Amino acid sequence: MEVIQPILAHFNHWITIFLLVAGLYVVVARGNMIKKLIGLSLFQTSVYLLYISPGKIFGGTAPIIDDKIEVYSNPLPHVLILTAIVVGVATLALGLGLVVRINEVYGTIEEDEIFTQEDDEE
Amino acid sequence: MIAHHLPVIIVLVPLFGALLSALTKRGAVAWGIALIATVLTLAATIGLLGHVLHDGVISYEIGGWAPPIGIEYRVDMANALVILIVATIATVIMPYARVSVAKELAADQQAWFYTMYMLCVAGLIGIAVTGDAFNAFVFLEVSSLATYTMIALGQSRRSLLSAYQYLIMGTIGATFYIIGIGLLLTITGTLNFVDLAARIAVTPYDRAMLTALAFITVGIGLKLALFPLHVWLPNAYARAPSTGTALLASTATKVAVYLLIRVYFNVFGISNIVGDVPVLELLLVLSIAAMFFASFVAVFEKNVKRLLAYSSVAQVGYMILGLSMATSTALTGTLVHLANHAMMKGAAFLAIGAVSYQLGSVSLERMKGIGRVMPVTMGCFVVAGLSLIGVPGTVGFISKYYLVVAAFEKGWWWLAFMIVASSLIAVFYVGRVVEVAWFAEPSKEAAKLKEAPLSLLLPTVALAAACVFFGVDASLTAGLAEAAANALFGGSL
DSSP: OTTHHHHHHTHHHHHHHHHHHHHHHHHHHOOBHHHHHHHHHHHHHHHHHHHHHHHOOTTOBOSOOOTTOOOBOOOHHHHHHHHHHHHHHHHHHHHHHHHHHHHHHHSOOBHHHHHHHHHHHO | OTGGGHHHHHHHHHHHHHHHHHHHOOHHHHHHHHHHHHHHHHHHHHHHHHHHHHHOOEEEEGGGOOTTTSOEEEEOHHHHHHHHHHHHHHHHHHHHHHHHHHHHSOHHHHHHHHHHHHHHHHHHHHHHHBOBHHHHHHHHHHHHHHHHHHHHTSSSTHHHHHHHHHHHHHHHHHHHHHHHHHHHHHHHSOOBHHHHHHHHHTSOOOHHHHHHHHHHHHHHHHHTTOTTSOTHHHHHHHHSOHHHHHHIIIIIHHHHHHHHHHIIIIIIIHHHHBSSSBHHHHHHHHHHHHHHHHHHHHHTOSBHHHHHHHHHHHHHHHHHHHHHHTSHHHHHHHHHHHHHHHHHHHHHHHHHHHHHHHHSOOBTGGGTTHHHHSHHHHHHHHHHHHHHHTOTTSHHHHHHHHHHHHHHHTTOHHHHHHHHHHHHHHHHHHHHHHIIIIISOOOHHHHTOOOOOHHHHHHHHHHHHHHHHHHHOOHHHHHHHHHHHHHHHTSOO
């Protein structure tokens, strides 16, 4: 139990780290440009969890001041992540836009096939 | 009244310029808007610099919310210098942009190019001016997304590929940066640089802090193309439109270097970083590797834009070298090199852009004898090249002088030797271009060409002249850099 306790106490961080590494792995390991972007999105999304989960305080409530309430959760991470989500969406949209254009001019979205075309040109 | 709001005006003007450019849809009109916006930004920046010189540090509360709760824009000598570099380069390039962009881009894309140009400038100035770690991330992404689009607007279909690859790398870098900031937020509960510094100073330096430092270093390292995280840079610079390359090469990496300096010197405090883990020693090794490896690759590069891009990676090495020595003289060297490198790389890329405008190519083979038909353009390239080498009388010498002196002050004579040795490699890659351009017989194709149009020449000559002027009389640039270094070493912001 003493071994498991610290692991369970930080289970949110374990999930974050798993998603983070899984996302990064997909970016590195996959040659399909859409799959790479999915990995990148997963990688970015894991960071949302990194910010949000420590902001939650057990028994805490929304930060609206009231005499009866003494414990509040930290609202700052939510606001930050709202911004980060917008940034993430913009990045994904631009990335997908580029992939559409790449598909138009190269006829494929597999990186290795594109590189073979490039080698033929040179 | 307006003077009080200068810190936010320098971000808002290019931001609204971008919005208006996007609405016009016509290249010429968008160019006019961009010109007005950049000139206004430069004027506001000079006004701001005057204020900082006169009154010291300026703190501006966004929306009237006092820091550390609200976002604070904080201008001291260090970021005033960086903002001045960005605003000046963005303005100087504008006359060049009109002709070059009109030739390289399709008519319906030109307004979008200026939109991205303005967004990129707004983002870069934003990173420099903000005193809030998360706000810096947002501006980092604003400038990055604009950069990806600008690269994708390049002529060849490979531009799209380079933009995509840079998007993947850049996003990983920016995400690493917010992971680091997130860890700092969890440890200290604040995002304001000044507040962070105060709280980090009284927090024990544990593993979580070190992890945060590692994530931030790698994240910004990707953005500033620190060896070996530089692989995105040569393709991105080589395939962007000429005007875009000149802007990016002279400003984007500089702002990232500034952010790293700010985090190292003011947020963590340089004495904190010198801990059990040899962070600075690691940066020292990487920067020396960059100086030699990237210069060496540049010697064998056939595409001149790529050659200059690899040279940029090497020059970033010198900047990080100054940071990693962590003395006042070395930091002055780094900061003055930010300005000097902006001038020399700006001049070099503008000159090559002019060659590309006339010749339609930047491959070394086709540039045979181009110096004889385009003497002014290639003359500017020679001046920029001499600066890259660090010949006395050019700005490159000033930067390297400070770095060498700093190395001797530390008693690291071997490092002084390495700085000089790596400069010798620059002689080869600059020499190759100069040899082909001036000493080879012009090909039939090149002999028919004329000198580039005046609007392309003026900005190029202006930057090349600055390379010589500030190389002979460095009192202005080195003076600003020294004041900035002292401000950074003052400990608190």
